[in-house]
Amino acid sequence: MEDRSESIQVRCDKLPGPVIPRTRLQVSFVRICFSILVWTFLIQIVAFGKLWHPHFISNIANRISQVTGIPLSLHVDESIQSTPFLPARNYSSNGYLRVSCNGGLNQMRAAICDMVTVARLLNLTLVVPELDKASFWADPSNFDDVFNVSHFIESLRDEVHIIRRLPKKFNRKHGFTQFAMPPVSWSNEKYYLKQILPLFKKHKVLHFNKTDARLANNGIPLYLQKLRCRVNFQALKFSPQIETLGYKLIRLLQEKGPIVVLHLRYEMDMLAFSGCTHGCTKEEADELKRMRYAFPWWREKEISSEKRRSQGLCPLTPEETALTLQAMGFNKETQIYIAAGEVYGSERRLAALREAFPLIVKKETLLSPEELHLFRNHSSQMAALDFMVSIASNTFIPTYDGNMARLVEGHRRYLGFKRTITLDRKKLVELLDMHQNGTLPWDAFAAAVRSAHEKRQGQPMQRRVNPDKPKEEHYFYANPHECFCEGTNCNGSLSHSNSSQVL
Numbered sequence: 001m002e003d004r005s006e007s008i009q010v011r012c013d014k015l016p017g018p019v020i021p022r023t024r025l026q027v028s029f030v031r032i033c034f035s036i037l038v039w040t041f042l043i044q045i046v047a048f049g050k051l052w053h054p055h056f057i058s059n060i061a062n063r064i065s066q067v068t069g070i071p072l073s074l075h076v077d078e079s080i081q082s083t084p085f086l087p088a089r090n091y092s093s094n095g096y097l098r099v100s101c102n103g104g105l106n107q108m109r110a111a112i113c114d115m116v117t118v119a120r121l122l123n124l125t126l127v128v129p130e131l132d133k134a135s136f137w138a139d140p141s142n143f144d145d146v147f148n149v150s151h152f153i154e155s156l157r158d159e160v161h162i163i164r165r166l167p168k169k170f171n172r173k174h175g176f177t178q179f180a181m182p183p184v185s186w187s188n189e190k191y192y193l194k195q196i197l198p199l200f201k202k203h204k205v206l207h208f209n210k211t212d213a214r215l216a217n218n219g220i221p222l223y224l225q226k227l228r229c230r231v232n233f234q235a236l237k238f239s240p241q242i243e244t245l246g247y248k249l250i251r252l253l254q255e256k257g258p259i260v261v262l263h264l265r266y267e268m269d270m271l272a273f274s275g276c277t278h279g280c281t282k283e284e285a286d287e288l289k290r291m292r293y294a295f296p297w298w299r300e301k302e303i304s305s306e307k308r309r310s311q312g313l314c315p316l317t318p319e320e321t322a323l324t325l326q327a328m329g330f331n332k333e334t335q336i337y338i339a340a341g342e343v344y345g346s347e348r349r350l351a352a353l354r355e356a357f358p359l360i361v362k363k364e365t366l367l368s369p370e371e372l373h374l375f376r377n378h379s380s381q382m383a384a385l386d387f388m389v390s391i392a393s394n395t396f397i398p399t400y401d402g403n404m405a406r407l408v409e410g411h412r413r414y415l416g417f418k419r420t421i422t423l424d425r426k427k428l429v430e431l432l433d434m435h436q437n438g439t440l441p442w443d444a445f446a447a448a449v450r451s452a453h454e455k456r457q458g459q460p461m462q463r464r465v466n467p468d469k470p471k472e473e474h475y476f477y478a479n480p481h482e483c484f485c486e487g488t489n490c491n492g493s494l495s496h497s498n499s500s501q502v503l
Helices: 002-013 022-052 054-068 073-082 105-122 149-155 189-203 222-235 240-254 268-274 282-294 305-310 318-327 346-356 369-375 379-392 403-414 425-436 442-452
Strands: 096-099 125-127 161-163 179-181 205-208 260-263 336-338 395-398
Touching: 096 105, 105 125, 105 189, 105 222, 105 379, 105 403, 149 161, 149 222, 179 189, 189 205, 222 403, 240 369, 240 379, 260 379, 260 403, 268 282, 305 425, 318 346, 318 425, 318 442, 369 379, 379 403, 395 403, 425 442
Parallel strands: 096 125, 096 205, 125 161, 179 205, 260 336, 260 395
Antiparallel strands: none
């Protein structure tokens, strides 16, 4: 026994440093295991919350950002990547749905959400949607150039079976003729069940050749409304190359401080088709009119610019935008990111805005030509970069309520009612004209502008419903309030007391 004890002692003496008692090792091991368990639990909670209630998690992050000044929205968005996919749903398919989206990026985005929802309602197999290549922008991008197609398919497999292409037996080369049609705009579930589903039983494959606004804003079952949100906020991730560059843009901006994104809708096509020429020279107005007449599919040709402007139907000019932002309290220290295409009139029209806000930047000034090279002449991919920055910004201000403005507004509501200032253009035009003709002093003008927008900053609210005029009711994707509430009752979470609070 003595020899064995001495042997053990000798071996211990050869170990470097003091010998740690066995009990301390056990305590350390237990602490490490407990820490691992706690962190694993927290990560799972965040992943679960992001999958089912991302606005709750994001709202916490937004609150922390407001208190600490540390932007957390980027990291919250990235946490979606670790969310596990659910098992595939087994169902007997009633046919194949092929869709050709029309319009710009955000019009197509909403359409994709609608078409997934239709496929779920009718138990169809959806072919990965085709993007518009023939419209004004002539963007040759395919679905997988803009969106992460694998994530799109796998993340929705528990709802809809999605395939990359039709089986060969349904191709024209094999003598098969697909039945093509545009669904009726703003249709409800009864239309699709009673009129569209029988067509699948007859033709097996249907090609929807127009997809904009083909599903109603309201009167849709709650589970389908929530599916629209799930597709929009979780399944439609941008492609890796877009996300990589988009996150770099966000990081560069966040390093300099809070971000105000100005969606300045003052591009040539916007002005031509809306007929809005306020502030343009006669030569510019004539050029815009010629462009409008050059496109036969644009039905409205003769437009009174001043009448439309007085009705609030024109985007604000850069000069009007500068005055409006100053009245709201933004100053020369405000970092403003312009999310838009080429401004009509170029730097001449931006002069007043730059003088008021010298810290104006765009993706073209933050990124090198080499980084943007692959995105040039691909309007949807360029718009996707602006979309990412708009979602992550501290404040988002659109000067016109187009598709991007409305989808970004809805996305920001979903992420915790982030501040989105929707401009009352009809009221602003009245105030701007009074100020510029000298009948409304600056202080009174600024006070009136702030008062008019006190409750237009992305607060919780119910959508306005107008069944007879769906174009005039609130757009589902601008305020998908069904996705902000628990269970099946959405009225309690959007009470009047909440709707008056600026978040």
